[in-house]
Amino acid sequence: MREINEIIVHCTATPPNFMADATPAQRVDEVRRWHVEDNGWSDIGYHYLIDRGGQLLNGRPISKAGAHVKGHNSDTIGISLFGGKGGTKDQAFEDNFTPEQGETLRKLIGRLQSEYGLDLKISGHQEYANKACPCFDVRRWLNNRPVRTSAVQSTTLQASATAAVSGATGVATAVSALNGTAQIVIIAAACVGALALIWIMQERIKKWAAGDR
Numbered sequence: 001m002r003e004i005n006e007i008i009v010h011c012t013a014t015p016p017n018f019m020a021d022a023t024p025a026q027r028v029d030e031v032r033r034w035h036v037e038d039n040g041w042s043d044i045g046y047h048y049l050i051d052r053g054g055q056l057l058n059g060r061p062i063s064k065a066g067a068h069v070k071g072h073n074s075d076t077i078g079i080s081l082f083g084g085k086g087g088t089k090d091q092a093f094e095d096n097f098t099p100e101q102g103e104t105l106r107k108l109i110g111r112l113q114s115e116y117g118l119d120l121k122i123s124g125h126q127e128y129a130n131k132a133c134p135c136f137d138v139r140r141w142l143n144n145r146p147v148r149t150s151a152v153q154s155t156t157l158q159a160s161a162t163a164a165v166s167g168a169t170g171v172a173t174a175v176s177a178l179n180g181t182a183q184i185v186i187i188a189a190a191c192v193g194a195l196a197l198i199w200i201m202q203e204r205i206k207k208w209a210a211g212d213r
């Protein structure tokens, strides 16, 4: 039995409606045909394939080294998801694949980890080749962390939220400052009014005392 140290995830780079009228097994046969007839390999290059509906399909037996990443086939397991045509490196899983595929991939990785150990490395083909495959960051997705594009969006949201809060704070500060000024004006006006009233009363009392009634 060969030693397994790593799982490498791929995509078939096919459109979502690839061989839509065929069965999942027929789609796997087509991929096998590319690898055997077109590439001249002994069998399909991947050990597992996951169809759009989430069906898990067997490729090459695990006991045999696959043909999916040059220089990394001897101790790895290759899993390929149907989809990903025209995809790019930094996309989110959901941009190219179905939730059912995600569920199956998580379960399969969990099963392989319990079989080969939790220190099994999980990678994407893009880490070993200048390719978009599998069109998402596998470890980020596994850890439920957002992809870079979403992170940028959330940073923008955070920035606008911060701006909104500081804007509101600024307005609140201005309002309280205005209130303070208004209060001072009112108090000052009240004081002036009271002094004027006292002065008028004093003048009247003086006049009254002087007999000018």
Ligand SMILES: [Zn+2]
Binding pocket: 009, 010, 011, 068, 125, 133, 134
């Ligand atoms: Zn690949």
